[in-house]
Amino acid sequence: MRKFWGTFIVVFALTFVYAPIVLLSIYSFSNSKTLTWTGFTFEPYVSMLSNEEIIDMVKNTLLLALFSATISTILGTVGAIGIYYNKKWLGKFTSASSKIPVINAEIVTAISLALVFSFVFLRRTYLSLLVGHVVLSVPFVVLSVLPKLKQMDGSLYEAALDLGATPAQALFKVVIPEIFPGIFSGFMLAITLSLDDYMVSAYNKPDGFETVSTFVYKALRRPRNAPFAELRAFSSILFVLMIIVVIILNFRITSKNKKEQKLLRR
Amino acid sequence: MTDKTNFNGKLKRSFTFNRGQLCIPYAVFLLLFVIFPLLVIVYYAFTSKSGSFGFDNFVWFFTDETNFAIILRSILIGLVSTVGCLFIGYPVAYVLSRIKSHRRTILLLLFVAPMVINFVLRAMAMKELLSFFGLLGRRHFLNTVIGMVYDYLPFMILPLYSVLIKTDKSLEEAAFDLGAGSVKVFTRITLPLSIPGIISGITMVFLPSMTSYVISDTYTAKNITIIGSRIDDLFGQNDFNSASVIALVLLLIMFVTTAVTGGFSKDENARGVEL
Numbered sequence: 001m002r003k004f005w006g007t008f009i010v011v012f013a014l015t016f017v018y019a020p021i022v023l024l025s026i027y028s029f030s031n032s033k034t035l036t037w038t039g040f041t042f043e044p045y046v047s048m049l050s051n052e053e054i055i056d057m058v059k060n061t062l063l064l065a066l067f068s069a070t071i072s073t074i075l076g077t078v079g080a081i082g083i084y085y086n087k088k089w090l091g092k093f094t095s096a097s098s099k100i101p102v103i104n105a106e107i108v109t110a111i112s113l114a115l116v117f118s119f120v121f122l123r124r125t126y127l128s129l130l131v132g133h134v135v136l137s138v139p140f141v142v143l144s145v146l147p148k149l150k151q152m153d154g155s156l157y158e159a160a161l162d163l164g165a166t167p168a169q170a171l172f173k174v175v176i177p178e179i180f181p182g183i184f185s186g187f188m189l190a191i192t193l194s195l196d197d198y199m200v201s202a203y204n205k206p207d208g209f210e211t212v213s214t215f216v217y218k219a220l221r222r223p224r225n226a227p228f229a230e231l232r233a234f235s236s237i238l239f240v241l242m243i244i245v246v247i248i249l250n251f252r253i254t255s256k257n258k259k260e261q262k263l264l265r266r
Numbered sequence: 267m268t269d270k271t272n273f274n275g276k277l278k279r280s281f282t283f284n285r286g287q288l289c290i291p292y293a294v295f296l297l298l299f300v301i302f303p304l305l306v307i308v309y310y311a312f313t314s315k316s317g318s319f320g321f322d323n324f325v326w327f328f329t330d331e332t333n334f335a336i337i338l339r340s341i342l343i344g345l346v347s348t349v350g351c352l353f354i355g356y357p358v359a360y361v362l363s364r365i366k367s368h369r370r371t372i373l374l375l376l377f378v379a380p381m382v383i384n385f386v387l388r389a390m391a392m393k394e395l396l397s398f399f400g401l402l403g404r405r406h407f408l409n410t411v412i413g414m415v416y417d418y419l420p421f422m423i424l425p426l427y428s429v430l431i432k433t434d435k436s437l438e439e440a441a442f443d444l445g446a447g448s449v450k451v452f453t454r455i456t457l458p459l460s461i462p463g464i465i466s467g468i469t470m471v472f473l474p475s476m477t478s479y480v481i482s483d484t485y486t487a488k489n490i491t492i493i494g495s496r497i498d499d500l501f502g503q504n505d506f507n508s509a510s511v512i513a514l515v516l517l518l519i520m521f522v523t524t525a526v527t528g529g530f531s532k533d534e535n536a537r538g539v540e541l
Binding site: 002006009010012013014016017018019020021023024027034035061075076078079081082083085086087088090091093094097098100101103104105106107108109111112113114115116119131134135138142157167171192195196197198199203212213216217219220221231232234235238239242245246249250253254257 | 284285286287288289290291292293295296297299300301302303304306307310354357358361362364368371372373375376377379380381382383384385386387388389390391392393394395397398416419448469473474476477478479480483484494497498501506509510513516517520524
């Protein structure tokens with residue numbers, strides 16, 4: 001009985017999570033503005049590829065995510081190392097203010113930056129958008145790196161110095177490799193946060209520049225001439241990519257499990 | 267000989283390089299782009315449109331009837347969405363955390379994976395589903411809540427799961443052995459132990475669903491205005507003072523809730539729970 005309810009709730013929740021995306025994917029093979037079946041066609045996919053607005057928004061979003069995640073990862077990793085080793089007020093100040101963007105409402109972060117960029121720097125440019133995305137994601141890089149620093153054997157750095165390494169060598173050849181998993185997951189987190197962001201982009205982007213979020217929001221607010229069939233095709237592609245990633249991870253987890261079991265049996 | 271060079275090396279290092287100094291670039295960045303912008307918000311909140319300093323905006327904020335209605339509605343939407351997420355998210359997280367095989371990780375992955383699809387695209391998918399079933403255009407409140415629950419559910423499941431997976435299962439077994447029924451085991455053992463997860467789940471869902479106007483604006487054609495939407499409207503009318511005062515109030519709410527739930531002291535990463 002317990003098992004039945006367990007299965008029931010999981011199946012129900014999975015249906016809730018996937019029904020909208022699956023419905024969208026089915027209707028991505030029908031060329032119409034609203035969800036009506038007008039016969040099977042690849043038309044939305046073809047016209048998506050020739051729709052410059054859509055190609056631009058995808059390019060913009062991907063490049064922005066890559067740039068901001070790279071900057072965030074470098075700044076956040078160096079910052080985390082600094083916070084970890086600085087037990088004075090500076091370390092405490094940095095660690096405390098690093099938490100503000102994590103818990104703050106996104107719209108507050110977004111408009112506070114927009115006010116600064118509009119009145120101090122007088123205009124919103126690609127740079128202001130980039131800075132906004134870095135603000136959004138550095139704290140998460142710091143939060144991914146800090147636990148790895150805490151897990152690391154504290155004497156490793158000193159050992160490297162005693163063996164003749166310079167501080168820079170000790171950092172790059174000992175500390176960084178040791179905390180690399182944290183740096184990597186911080187980078188991935190920064191990418192997803194940037195891809196997902198609407199608020200910061202909406203208030204800090206230059207005019208005429210659209211990310212996926214701002215473009216789709218505009219389409220939903222003013223549906224008259226919006227390319228919904230193409231957007232459905234685009235979502236379906238993302239959905240398929242997501243499923244592929246899940247399948248790959250599934251294989252990796254299963255094979256890892258088998259290996260562990262083999263080792264246990266020995 | 268080696269001892270001497272080592273000593274000299276260390277002495278030299280302490281003057282030229284200190285690992286703690288590595289947080290300076292990040293501290294400067296935070297000062298410029300987190301602290302300073304918030305001070306600008308404070309400045310605008312305490313300045314009237316004519317530029318004089320005072321509490322006019324606060325008086326406006328607390329006496330304006332539209333604001334009052336919007337705040338009440340936002341809190342209601344935030345509450346109902348959070349309860350909705352808990353209602354679906356808790357049983358799911360509980361069931362997943364009790365699965366013994368590796369299937370657990372894959373199921374969790376299935377719940378979290380949609381997060382890689384853009385937030386607004388997911389909102390669009392749910393909007394199309396609602397309109398497919400003829401729900402759009404009426405029951406604005408219900409539609410908004412469904413949209414919020416749909417978009418924020420993973421943020422509730424993740425912290426709950428990461429707490430439930432860590433709880434000591436032998437405590438539950440001991441309670442069973444001592445004769446407690448399953449309801450009692452849940453209310454006396456499992457639920458109290460999972461409270462930290464519930465709190466971080468609530469903080470992940472409540473504030474965003476009060477302020478993120480993407481769903482309410484697009485699902486209800488602005489028939490439902492939440493607090494974020496109000497800020498957006500004022501900002502669009504170049505009324506930065508009024509927008510700032512609302513932002514400042516949100517900021518204060520955020521500080522109070524975080525202080526109460528102890529969020530400042532822990533280094534938790536609710537979005538990036540490791541699988």
